[in-house]
Amino acid sequence: MMKCPKCGAELSDDTKFCSYCGTKMETIDPPPVDEKAEVSGTPQSESFSTYSAESEVPKSLSDKIKDKASEQWHKLSTYGKIVTIAICAFGLLFLVALLLGKTAAAVIAILQIALTVVAILMKKQIIKMPQRWLHIAALALAGILLVPYMSLFSTDYGDAERFAWSDILLADVVPEPDSLLGEIVSNHDDYLSVYVYKTTIADYNEYVESCKEKGFTVEADQSEHSYYAYNAEGYKLSLYYTESDSKMHIGVDAAEQYGTLVWSDSAIASMLPVPTSTTGEITQDDEKGFQAYVSNTPMDEFKAYAAACADKGFNIDVEDYGESYSAENSEGYKLSVLYHGNGVISISVDEPEYEVSVEIECVENLIFSKYDVDVYIDDNLEGTVTHGTTETFTVTLTKGTYEIKFVSAEDDEATGTVNIDIHQDELLKYKISCTSTQINIETIAGTIPEHGEDEAPMPQSASDYKYDNYADVQQELADAGFTNISFEILYDIELGWTEEGEVDSVSVDGKAEFEQGDIFKKDASIVITYHMPVEDDPNDLAATESAETEVTETEMPDAESATPASEYELAFVRRLSSYSLYIMFDTDTKTAAQFGTDDTYLYKGPYTGDFSSGVTIAWDHGEFTEKFVYQDGSSIGTYIDGNGYEWEYSKCDPGVAQEVLDTRE
The missing domain is CATH 2.60.40 (Immunoglobulin-like)
Structure with a gap:
């Protein structure tokens, strides 16, 4: 044993620092004895060399920190180790309280840390006290404070108070619980909401059985911690248990009383089937939506009503979950039908x-x-x-x-x-x-005005179409839904800036002025007037051919007619710079002929379909089929070749075309 030269405390011989005042103790270490060298007979120089080689191995930072901490820890006395652990533990308790928002617990943890520090200072006589045991009392008090600290983390019942069951307005509907400590949230003759505290899981299960005995067994839905059911009078019971807080919630809803239901004849209500039940209430019926509650509707009638809604058109984006049905109709109206229990359903429709x-x-x-x-x-x-x-x-x-x-x-x-x-x-x-x-x-x-199914809005104004290509205008009008489109051709291009096919005007039912968005019937008569070269005028060509025929008649007086009768009822021509192309149709035999004046080809074959949507022609060369579109009364037909290219043909006299054909056959 040895004594501290400063405070006189008795210490063990191997003590390096006084545990009471912290004074460093002077010790004389005996010279080290190399037992391994003596036993093995290894020379001192060789042993020293081996030790030096091992000591030169570098240590990692973590090893150095670990060694330093271990060295400091072993320097501490038993008392020092206890207070070190205590400060760390109390600091951790402070952080936990802070993170969980427990202010009072955080204050207690700070007080525990303070008492521990005071105990250390008294032990070291930095705070001098006449009674040397007071540092132990301070440390013990810090430990005792763990009791109130932990109690703050137990169940917090907030505004809990003891209540009398006789004060509950619906006390005769549900049984009285064992505990009357709790919080009354709502207490009315048609609704009850109360929390009952200090309730075990056994208490909760016993209360559920009491409610069943009270008649709450209709449409019951039970899980481990919840119970929902109706009684014969239509009261709805809602129970659920929170095990972590040892509390139970009791909720009771009185049965809703409904009168006679008179179904609406509004636009939205007319989209729905009329329910079979005549009791209920309509809570909304305007242009924004419709909502109604219908009673006396059991589950099987609810499902039948949902199926009837689907038959009425609410069958788009369907979501059917047994007790709920939702869908849209083609106009975008959204339906929701819910089964609330006890034969009550809700029906709602929201506008698109x-x-x-x-x-x-x-x-x-x-x-x-x-x-x-x-x-x-x-x-x-x-x-x-x-x-x-x-x-x-x-x-x-x-x-x-x-x-x-x-x-x-x-x-x-x-x-x-x-x-x-x-x-x-x-x-x-x-x-x-x-x-x-x-x-x-x-x-x-801008916005497109509302219109009927047999109507369509004009994509552009009449003035916007001027100078466009007639084929583009025709396509845009067709895409907009118009079906009766015809053409008038002005063969007036000789010289100038006017391009072939350039639109001069567009009229609708004879009306040459209209604005974008104006509504017309889809089958309204639309006439697109456009410009073409003078030399493409088929009437001028017919006059020329007629004059040539007259000359032929003069030269050949025995001929019966200059223009032979044609077996084809329809004929069209496309005039090019050096030759012309013809296509003819025999509507009786459903056959077609195609040929050119340059003697390059002559095709024939049957066709199917109708001209307004396009006939399909199977030429005798057998390579591919082609189409021809022609609207009755129009002077233009569209030829669509096997590659999908479109060519405009002008209607011409079948007799003139027949004469050209006769020269080819």
């Missing part, structure tokens, strides 16, 4: 939602009014268009009229507005120009 894409091009100014533009739809900010750029916004809207408002991001007095009428998905395009006082709007593609 449409995707509207708005493309906005902001014309860039060079110097002034270079502001950005905020875009609002019915006062809802949809985004901002940076000056000089094009932005596209996509929104979901229901049927109705909306206002698109463009507002300067710098001055809300500079605005511009345009109204849109939404009844389908739309792709809108606008070009805006910024000035100091307002925002000018040019509609590139």
